Amino acid sequence: MTTAPDDPFVTHRSLLFTVAYEILGSAADAEDVLQESWLRWAAADRSAVRDARAYLVRTVTRQSLNRLRTLARRREDYVGEWLPEPLLTTHDVAEDIVLAESVSIAMLTVLETLGPTERAVFVLREVFDMPYGEIADAVGKPAATVRQIARRARGHVAARRPRVQVSPSEQQEVVERFLAALHTGELQELLAVMAPDVVLVADGGGIVAAALTPIQGAGTVAKLLATANRAALATAAVWFNGAPAGRVEFDGEPAAVSLELADGKITRIYVVRNPHKLTRIDHPARLTR
Structure with missing residues (x-):
């Protein structure tokens, strides 16, 4: 993956990796998604892109959803319990409480109980605070439907997430x-x-x-x-x-x-x-x- 230092893909790469990782629970699959997304970005008509960040998040979300659906059968056949892929992180991640909770092994395990679209909607809305309209474009659903999915996913996660916040x-x-x-x-x-x-x-x-x-x-x-x-x-x-x-x-x-x-x-x-x-x-x- 070769890009100029000021290319939007390089600028937002950490964000894009985090989006893909939270949707997939796998760093290896997230990296594959970024590679696929880069190929689409490289072939895109940049003059038609008004907001590169939103465009790239949308692309990564779509690729993550495609991959998550293909992984469903593999995870069904997995031997024993399936847990998210752990990542070594620095202390500064904990300074963003929302980010730290969202990437915790406990939360990623809860997200495994959501369907692919529910998971993507929850991550984009609750973690990245994306507008419903942008989420609708990313998951290919009407905004009104996305609101319903977000509400349902929020309730599902709230019933299962750890209730005690620990410093x-x-x-x-x-x-x-x-x-x-x-x-x-x-x-x-x-x-x-x-x-x-x-x-x-x-x-x-x-x-x-x-x-x-x-x-x-x-x-x-x-x-x-x-x-x-x-x-x-x-x-x-x-x-x-x-x-x-x-x-x-x-x-x-x-x-x-x-x-x-x-x-x-x-x-x-x-x-x-x-x-x-x-x-x-x-x-x-x-x-x-």
Whole structure:
């Protein structure tokens, strides 16, 4: 992808990647969408484009929707639980509260429960605050229909999103406590940091060992985590998807660990072990809106 530094596509690339990533939940697929969108932009009649940003967002949205629909069957056949692809991010993402929440693993997991058009409409309206008319152009629906879709999607997400907002400092403290407990393997230390009804969701994609269904209950989750080989376990506190998280290696194989919290306790643990989804955990992604 070769472009001039002042080309609108270059100027808005981080925004376009963020739009595609939030609609798809996959950085690899988002990059493919950007490549396809660039080809369309390169062939476009620029003299007819009044607002390059709006035009590019519309193009990326359409390509993301096309890709999301083709991915539906692949995800239905996925081995075990499907989780979004984690991204290493810098601290500044957390400064934009709306952006940080929208790219969190928890929120992206909730967005997976929406249909393709609902997801695109929700992202464009709630995250990027696009006018209904522009969203209608992007998804190919009348503006009145888009308003209805947005209202329905908003209600759907509100019923499923984490209800407790946690500060980065509180998240950081719990992440560090969890990683320390994981490193020692002491059951009581693990139990102390988890809510009684904690749920662990793991994604191995059928490539590496991972629970095929969610595991619930602090006792069960703690016992599972305590069985890891301490001699071959490495942990580090990092930032994934705009929040403090953990980078863990089991027997030399990396994993991305993200946590949901309530009242200072872990309520949900997301563990991504599928190596195809771990290509972005060592180099920070640029996210913006």
